[in-house]
Amino acid sequence: GDSVTQMEGPVTLSEEAFLTINCTYTATGYPSLFWYVQYPGEGLQLLLKATKADDKGSNKGFEATYRKETTSFHLEKGSVQVSDSAVYFCALSKGPDSSYKLIFGSGTRLLVRP
Amino acid sequence: NAGVTQTPKFQVLKTGQSMTLQCAQDMNHEYMSWYRQDPGMGLRLIHYSVGAGITDQGEVPNGYNVSRSTTEDFPLRLLSAAPSQTSVYFCASSSYGQTLMNTEAFFGQGTRLTVV
Numbered sequence: 001g002d003s004v005t006q007m008e009g010p011v012t013l014s015e016e017a018f019l020t021i022n023c024t025y026t027a028t029g030y031p032s033l034f035w036y037v038q039y040p041g042e043g044l045q046l047l048l049k050a051t052k053a054d055d056k057g058s059n060k061g062f063e064a065t066y067r068k069e070t071t072s073f074h075l076e077k078g079s080v081q082v083s084d085s086a087v088y089f090c091a092l093s094k095g096p097d098s099s100y101k102l103i104f105g106s107g108t109r110l111l112v113r114p
Numbered sequence: 115n116a117g118v119t120q121t122p123k124f125q126v127l128k129t130g131q132s133m134t135l136q137c138a139q140d141m142n143h144e145y146m147s148w149y150r151q152d153p154g155m156g157l158r159l160i161h162y163s164v165g166a167g168i169t170d171q172g173e174v175p176n177g178y179n180v181s182r183s184t185t186e187d188f189p190l191r192l193l194s195a196a197p198s199q200t201s202v203y204f205c206a207s208s209s210y211g212q213t214l215m216n217t218e219a220f221f222g223q224g225t226r227l228t229v230v
Contacts, residue, residue: 102206
């Protein structure tokens with residue numbers, strides 16, 4: 001079946017360090033890919049998305065590129081801040097009529113130290 | 115801008131008790147879903163609805179019931195709570211995206227449920 005695999009956390013970085021959180025997926029067809037972020041005590045918020053191969057999603061300094069050849073959607077940020085500390089979830093959906101059944105990875109906790 | 119509203123935020127139940135988790139959205143979305151979040155397992159889909167009067171099972175439906183009598187509301191019922199249902203529950207809503215441009219799911223703030 002369809003699935004999403006994320007790197008295990010926690011990831012601990014110093015402020016202004018470079019961030020990569022790996023995400024790979026297994027799915028038939030052409031899924032849409034998402035990164036959601038969960039700040040402490042809050043629900044999930046969409047961070048960025050990409051709907052077709054080679055698309056790059058970006059928001060708040062974060063970027064991820066939909067790589068169909070490697071079935072990956074790695075999250076990157078050039079310089080992290082303490083306020084980026086959160087749990088990051090990679091997810092996929094199978095089309096415009098499937099946004100009600102996202103498939104999530106297990107989440108990666110990021111801790112940024114001053 | 116209320117978005118998706120879940121109540122209660124916290125709940126402690128005894129084994130065997132029943133309760134209903136409430137979820138309401140004010141964005142006129144067709145789709146609504148319930149997920150549970152457990153450590154190391156991400157979010158897993160419990161039940162979903164593609165419109166009023168239509169519901170279906172997700173990945174982990176056992177022990178839960180849902181109904182969708184209106185577009186706005188999608189309550190989740192625990193019929194006889196078990197310790198294995200201790201989790202954080204999230205409700206989400208979204209709309210059909212013909213162009214893939216509006217397939218974002220909006221989440222509530224979650225309900226932390228403990229069953230003792």
